[in-house]
Amino acid sequence: MSHSEQNTAESVTTQTEQGLYVNPQALTAHLPALHYRDGALHMEQVNVDELVKHYDTPCYVYSKQAILAVYQAYTESFASLPHQICYAVKANSNLAVLGILAQAGAGFDIVSRGELMRVLAAGGEASRVVFSGVGKTYSEIEYALTQGIGCFNVESISELTLINDVAKALDKSAPISLRVNPDVDAKTHPYISTGLKDNKFGIAHEDALAVYQQAANLSHIDIVGIDCHIGSQLTEVEPFVAALDKVVELVHSLRDKGIELRHIDLGGGLGVRYIDETPVSIDEFAQALLPKLTELGLTIFFEPGRSIVANAGVLLTRVDVLKPTEHKNFAIVDAAMNDLIRPALYQAEMAVIPSVLPENGLNTDDTQAWDIVGAICETGDFLAKDRLLSLATGDTLAITGAGAYGFTMSSNYNSRPRASEVMVADDRHQLIRKRETFEGLYADEMLWQDK
Numbered sequence: 001m002s003h004s005e006q007n008t009a010e011s012v013t014t015q016t017e018q019g020l021y022v023n024p025q026a027l028t029a030h031l032p033a034l035h036y037r038d039g040a041l042h043m044e045q046v047n048v049d050e051l052v053k054h055y056d057t058p059c060y061v062y063s064k065q066a067i068l069a070v071y072q073a074y075t076e077s078f079a080s081l082p083h084q085i086c087y088a089v090k091a092n093s094n095l096a097v098l099g100i101l102a103q104a105g106a107g108f109d110i111v112s113r114g115e116l117m118r119v120l121a122a123g124g125e126a127s128r129v130v131f132s133g134v135g136k137t138y139s140e141i142e143y144a145l146t147q148g149i150g151c152f153n154v155e156s157i158s159e160l161t162l163i164n165d166v167a168k169a170l171d172k173s174a175p176i177s178l179r180v181n182p183d184v185d186a187k188t189h190p191y192i193s194t195g196l197k198d199n200k201f202g203i204a205h206e207d208a209l210a211v212y213q214q215a216a217n218l219s220h221i222d223i224v225g226i227d228c229h230i231g232s233q234l235t236e237v238e239p240f241v242a243a244l245d246k247v248v249e250l251v252h253s254l255r256d257k258g259i260e261l262r263h264i265d266l267g268g269g270l271g272v273r274y275i276d277e278t279p280v281s282i283d284e285f286a287q288a289l290l291p292k293l294t295e296l297g298l299t300i301f302f303e304p305g306r307s308i309v310a311n312a313g314v315l316l317t318r319v320d321v322l323k324p325t326e327h328k329n330f331a332i333v334d335a336a337m338n339d340l341i342r343p344a345l346y347q348a349e350m351a352v353i354p355s356v357l358p359e360n361g362l363n364t365d366d367t368q369a370w371d372i373v374g375a376i377c378e379t380g381d382f383l384a385k386d387r388l389l390s391l392a393t394g395d396t397l398a399i400t401g402a403g404a405y406g407f408t409m410s411s412n413y414n415s416r417p418r419a420s421e422v423m424v425a426d427d428r429h430q431l432i433r434k435r436e437t438f439e440g441l442y443a444d445e446m447l448w449q450d451k
């Protein structure tokens with residue numbers, strides 16, 4: 001896929017009084033994993049309705065080639081410098097996804113023991129793991145140190161002293177970087193903006209030097225890098241450049257104090273095109289940052305999550321009930337907010353496209369505006385609103401951009417088993433997570449025993 005395609009401003013939507021029409025063919029032209037062949041939606045070479053026959057719905061499907069293409073775009077764009085791409089596991093932590101990236105040579109950004117165990121189970125190398133997060137516990141630090149991870153991204157002084165204590169108890173030296181909060185506006189949704197003064201993340205830029213000096217005096221701490229992550233779904237390059245400028249300034253001040261680093265970690269956050277967004281391409285992102293990075297002589301780390309997996313995935317769902325009312329038309333599908341919470345939580349607009357194109361395109365008589373909703377007992381349970389679609393019960397719909405923060409944020413709310421997950425590569429498909437069973441939902445629970 002050509003990543004410059006992601007950066008075209010050409011709209012794939014038409015806004016009418018009734019609702020938003022997302023042109024499925026125009027949309028999929030921007031999504032390397034998907035295309036229509038003879039009117040039928042395919043992921044790579046596999047017809048998605050074939051997948052529905054095999055695996056039923058709701059079902060997450062990911063394209064191996066699409067995942068690897070973005071990973072490779074990162075490694076190629078930064079090829080001129082020593083670099084390590086640490087895929088952010090939280091975006092999609094299925095073992096098959098992690099395994100494919102591990103085989104391609106990726107490192108991993110983790111935020112919990114659970115994520116580290118997944119990485120190791122998938123064949124990832126501990127030495128290529130960075131550990132982020134504001135609340136690492138004693139036992140998590142102990143486990144990560146024992147496994148020999150590459151770096152702890154430290155977010156507070158108390159965490160720093162805790163890591164030193166654990167390392168001392170294990171008679172090890174803990175590799176660390178400080179996560180600096182550069183106080184720049186990422187210009188993204190407030191829930192996913194992390195680099196502002198009043199966010200809980202990182203160590204204030206102005207305090208960082210003093211904390212590094214403190215770290216240098218700790219017996220079991222090995223300072224290896226500097227880190228920042230300013231937010232997610234950033235579509236412009238300027239906030240990254242502004243953050244980098246502040247971090248570079250710190251690298252120089254640290255050098256003046258005799259503290260030499262080995263790497264600089266710029267976090268994740270590069271946005272994707274869900275519908276009409278125009279995020280900067282990975283290549284443009286690299287071109288904007290490389291000149292400032294080259295002169296540093298450090299290894300460059302990134303922690304991309306969304307940009308690697310979002311558009312490699314779809315959530316397939318079936319239309320179960322059509323419920324036109326006087327004010328609104330509701331299409332009740334078999335996926336819900338428990339499967340995909342982004343629309344409910346962030347008002348995220350995600351595209352919903354049919355598995356089979358309507359024969360006469362948009363202007364058929366049966367095209368209407370639909371709210372695509374789940375069966376959960378909450379008004380907030382919607383996947384998309386006011387979308388112009390021609391629907392019948394039994395139709396398969398694909399929600400695109402669902403490869404990131406889809407399954408990983410899913411839950412069992414309303415006692416709904418979580419969806420199955422499937423990987424597609426060329427003309428092959430394989431189950432990579434079974435659909436949960438109803439019995440499994442309460443298998444770990446016990447009845448109260450009255451004595």
Ligand code: LLP
Pocket residue numbers: 088091109132133192229231232233267268269270303304305306307342346404405
């Ligand atoms: N590094 C750190 C320290 C992070 O906190 C995150 C994401 C990443 C890397 C990866 O960022 P990405 O490349 O994926 O933007 N659930 C939200 C997104 C939350 C992002 C949290 N941190 C959503 O669905 O939009």
